[in-house]
Amino acid sequence: MGNAGMNALKILLNMPKIFWVNVALIVAFSLISNRYMTINNAINIMQQGAVLLVVTAAMTIVILSEGLDLSLGAVMTMAGIVSVLALRAGWPAPAAILAGVLSGAFLGAITGTLIALCKMSPFIASLGMQGVIYGFTLALTHSKAVFTDNAIFLLIGSRIGHYVPVAAILCGIIFLAVWAILHHTKFGRYVIAIGGNEAGARLSGVNTTFWKWFVYVFAGTVTAMGGVILAARLQVADPIVGVGWEFDAIAATVLGGTSLVKGRGDVSGSFLGVLLIVLLRNGMDVVEMPPIWEPALMGTIIILAIAFQVRASMREEARA
Amino acid sequence: MRRIPSSAAAESSSLASSEYVLQVRNVSKAFPGVQALDNVSFDLRPGEVHVLLGENGAGKSTLMKIIAGAYRPDAGEILIDGRPAVNLTPRKAQELGVGIIYQEFNLVPYLNVAENIFIDQLPTRQLIRLDHKTAHRKAREILASLGMEVPTHALAVELSTAQQQVVEVAKALTHKSRILIMDEPTASLTDREIEQLFMTIRELKSKGIGIIYISHRLREMKEIGDRVTVLRDGKYVGTHELSEVTVDSLVTMMVGREIDLLYEHEEVGPGEEVLRVEGLSSKATGLRDVSITLRRGEIVGLAGLVGSGRTELARAIFNADRHDAGKIIIFGKETKSKTPKDSVRNRVALLPEDRKRQGLALILSVAENVLSASLDKAFPRGWVDLRKQKSIAEEYIKILRIATPSGDQITQYLSGGNQQKVVIAKWLATGSEIFIFDEPTRGIDVGAKREIYAFMNKLKKENRAVLMVSSELPEVIGMSDRIFVMREGTIVAEFSRDEATQEKIISCAMDAIPEKSTGNGIDQNAA
Numbered sequence: 001m002g003n004a005g006m007n008a009l010k011i012l013l014n015m016p017k018i019f020w021v022n023v024a025l026i027v028a029f030s031l032i033s034n035r036y037m038t039i040n041n042a043i044n045i046m047q048q049g050a051v052l053l054v055v056t057a058a059m060t061i062v063i064l065s066e067g068l069d070l071s072l073g074a075v076m077t078m079a080g081i082v083s084v085l086a087l088r089a090g091w092p093a094p095a096a097i098l099a100g101v102l103s104g105a106f107l108g109a110i111t112g113t114l115i116a117l118c119k120m121s122p123f124i125a126s127l128g129m130q131g132v133i134y135g136f137t138l139a140l141t142h143s144k145a146v147f148t149d150n151a152i153f154l155l156i157g158s159r160i161g162h163y164v165p166v167a168a169i170l171c172g173i174i175f176l177a178v179w180a181i182l183h184h185t186k187f188g189r190y191v192i193a194i195g196g197n198e199a200g201a202r203l204s205g206v207n208t209t210f211w212k213w214f215v216y217v218f219a220g221t222v223t224a225m226g227g228v229i230l231a232a233r234l235q236v237a238d239p240i241v242g243v244g245w246e247f248d249a250i251a252a253t254v255l256g257g258t259s260l261v262k263g264r265g266d267v268s269g270s271f272l273g274v275l276l277i278v279l280l281r282n283g284m285d286v287v288e289m290p291p292i293w294e295p296a297l298m299g300t301i302i303i304l305a306i307a308f309q310v311r312a313s314m315r316e317e318a319r320a
Numbered sequence: 321m322r323r324i325p326s327s328a329a330a331e332s333s334s335l336a337s338s339e340y341v342l343q344v345r346n347v348s349k350a351f352p353g354v355q356a357l358d359n360v361s362f363d364l365r366p367g368e369v370h371v372l373l374g375e376n377g378a379g380k381s382t383l384m385k386i387i388a389g390a391y392r393p394d395a396g397e398i399l400i401d402g403r404p405a406v407n408l409t410p411r412k413a414q415e416l417g418v419g420i421i422y423q424e425f426n427l428v429p430y431l432n433v434a435e436n437i438f439i440d441q442l443p444t445r446q447l448i449r450l451d452h453k454t455a456h457r458k459a460r461e462i463l464a465s466l467g468m469e470v471p472t473h474a475l476a477v478e479l480s481t482a483q484q485q486v487v488e489v490a491k492a493l494t495h496k497s498r499i500l501i502m503d504e505p506t507a508s509l510t511d512r513e514i515e516q517l518f519m520t521i522r523e524l525k526s527k528g529i530g531i532i533y534i535s536h537r538l539r540e541m542k543e544i545g546d547r548v549t550v551l552r553d554g555k556y557v558g559t560h561e562l563s564e565v566t567v568d569s570l571v572t573m574m575v576g577r578e579i580d581l582l583y584e585h586e587e588v589g590p591g592e593e594v595l596r597v598e599g600l601s602s603k604a605t606g607l608r609d610v611s612i613t614l615r616r617g618e619i620v621g622l623a624g625l626v627g628s629g630r631t632e633l634a635r636a637i638f639n640a641d642r643h644d645a646g647k648i649i650i651f652g653k654e655t656k657s658k659t660p661k662d663s664v665r666n667r668v669a670l671l672p673e674d675r676k677r678q679g680l681a682l683i684l685s686v687a688e689n690v691l692s693a694s695l696d697k698a699f700p701r702g703w704v705d706l707r708k709q710k711s712i713a714e715e716y717i718k719i720l721r722i723a724t725p726s727g728d729q730i731t732q733y734l735s736g737g738n739q740q741k742v743v744i745a746k747w748l749a750t751g752s753e754i755f756i757f758d759e760p761t762r763g764i765d766v767g768a769k770r771e772i773y774a775f776m777n778k779l780k781k782e783n784r785a786v787l788m789v790s791s792e793l794p795e796v797i798g799m800s801d802r803i804f805v806m807r808e809g810t811i812v813a814e815f816s817r818d819e820a821t822q823e824k825i826i827s828c829a830m831d832a833i834p835e836k837s838t839g840n841g842i843d844q845n846a847a
Binding site for chain 1: 410411414422424425426427428429430431435439440441442444448449450452491
């Protein structure tokens with residue numbers, strides 16, 4: 001075996017437990033159902049997971065800064081609605097997409113102002129924003145889903161060569177960009193600094209108020225990209241499509257090994273967290289579990305998995 | 321990037337005093353209800369270590385914050401390089417070359433060493449992309465210039481306290497600091513780590529950096545300091561060459577009274593054994609086969625370096641942590657207790673080292689804290705009678721002479737010494753008989769220390785038992801009837817009061833001396 005093989009083995013052995021849970025799930029579901037290991041289902045998983053991956057990446061950044069943004073599901077919803085309404089008003093697709101994304105930045109700026117400047121607790125501020133934003137999505141749409149048939153816009157929801165979903169590729173690119181920003185920009189490092197030791201960072205000359213504010217602007221913007229992509233894929237902007245997404249995003253973040261305190265964790269772990277949630281949900285469909293039971297079972301499994309994860313990270317912290 | 325005011329007045333004064341890198345002239349600062357600084361002067365030469373000495377509340381940290389631009393003085397002026405520095409802000413002070421290393425941990429745990437050092441000036445290229453390579457190279461250069469080896473890729477959370485401190489120094493140096501304020505830098509360092517820090521400080525001196533050094537450790541400042549300025553109650557007492565003053569005279573200047581009565585030992589004559597630990601081991605905390613005894617009417621000291629397992633032993637006895645093997649026998653009965661709650665019922669009290677977080681609820685009132693461990697006892701029906709709570713608390717406030725306007729005062733506004741007294745009151749209220757003090761006088765001023773010692777002696781006379789963990793050797797020797805020395809998780813020696821000397825204890829506590837040659841092996845006395 002060559003060096004490359006050894007390295008690959010080493011990486012595999014160092015994979016976190018959640019990686020092996022994912023592997024086990026794939027094996028289990030494919031044994032139960034012969035419809036599981038198909039190209040179509042693989043594409044399904046990609047479609048289902050893509051937008052959640054983007055929202056989770058945004059949520060992970062917020063959580064790494066020792067914050068929380070419960071309004072991200074609503075922001076995602078609003079971004080789709082803004083884009084679709086702009087299209088219906090006759091805007092060209094690129095302008096409509098930009099409007100959707102900017103609406104996320106705007107909403108994030110409000111949340112960030114409440115948290116960083118008004119010193120409100122992130123939980124309360126973002127929960128309040130969630131309510132306000134859903135109020136507006138319902139008012140803007142008169143509580144009805146809005147459709148669009150703009151061909152250019154719908155390209156985002158199309159497939160390349162019959163198989164590869166464009167949306168999944170876009171989401172993958174956004175996810176990688178978030179990873180790069182976390183690791184290779186000042187902003188990314190300040191996210192860790194604010195989460196790990198905000199007072200210390202401030203005394204070291206970091207403008208923590210500004211960067212904390214920017215965390216929510218960034219998260220809102222990234223989430224809005226996910227919202228626009230989702231609307232394009234579904235060809236419709238639904239005023240409550242994002243309900244519960246923040247929960248999935250937080251769960252995926254924690255499952256991926258990011259701690260709710262101290263700025264410990266990484267976006268890369270969140271990928272595995274998203275995969276776990278999507279594999280579970282997709283697997284339940286494939287093995288034809290009654291859909292009524294899906295939320296309860298999902299909730300239980302996620303709570304168990306997180307309890308496991310929290311215990312593991314506590315043990316790790318005790319050792320440090 | 322230094323902005324220097326260039327008024328005519330500044331020009332003229334710069335000629336007169338280029339000898340000093342910093343001059344503080346007649347500075348005063350008042351806070352509501354207290355004159356924190358009253359007409360205080362202070363100066364600093366390049367390349368010197370100038371110790372700032374005073375009891376807690378003497379005004380050291382106020383002065384430090386004024387120099388660092390965090391507070392604005394009510395009166396007086398500050399000159400940096402002979403030029404008046406007006407309207408200082410933290411940013412401006414930094415630009416003028418003032419660096420400050422706070423006592424608290426100011427590093428970011430999950431950023432690496434290089435990122436921590438350059439946290440506010442991370443190098444970038446291509447617009448916003450960080451230049452990790454340059455950061456690490458520069459970080460290595462700075463650390464090397466301090467004569468220290470710290471891996472720049474290590475996360476701050478992985479470093480020892482001493483390494484963290486070096487990173488803090490390096491951080492200050494990136495701002496071309498020529499005035500470095502160090503606030504109790506050795507507070508949580510072991511002796512060996514202190515030696516390393518002193519090497520770093522000497523390196524800084526040779527670079528011409530002036531250091532303001534705040535510490536409570538008198539002998540240590542004699543070793544590293546050049547001059548000392550003493551403050552008392554916000555007033556300037558005097559400045560001296562450290563080579564010309566004795567430790568005793570420094571203490572006298574600080575407190576304005578003699579200190580020879582600080583440690584008062586009284587022979588009570590030990591009574592029955594109340595605590596016996598046999599072969600205690602714990603993988604999680606590193607305790608190995610620990611055996612000690614404690615009798616009524618005695619104070620037993622637990623000496624050793626930081627990290628030798630003293631706190632771990634104290635916590636294990638109190639059932640704050642679990643152990644894997646060994647017995648804890650309290651009042652002649654082997655305890656089956658598993659939680660701190662059982663320990664309280666067994667009349668054991670733990671007064672932890674970190675009293676702000678583990679000993680008290682700072683945001684609660686004094687009365688609530690006093691009753692916090694004995695609510696079941698005082699109110700067996702489960703209904704807390706606030707008037708009774710207050711009257712019980714007032715009783716202890718009187719007994720312990722806790723300086724507080726009333727039992728309703730929020731505990732965090734009390735001084736360190738009075739907070740410690742509240743912790744003592746809490747355990748008196750439970751009727752505890754075995755008191756485990758972990759660093760009882762850390763961060764407490766001399767006056768309050770004396771009261772804490774008097775109180776420990778009182779416990780002794782009341783036929784209770786005291787186990788005292790302490791890093792201050794004079795304290796251990798001055799107060800204890802017997803002394804156990806720990807090293808690497810186990811007891812390496814036991815001394816009687818008459819046998820114990822600082823030299824003996826230190827040599828047992830350091831691993832330079834092999835265990836057997838101490839001559840006072842534990843087993844001799846355990847029988």
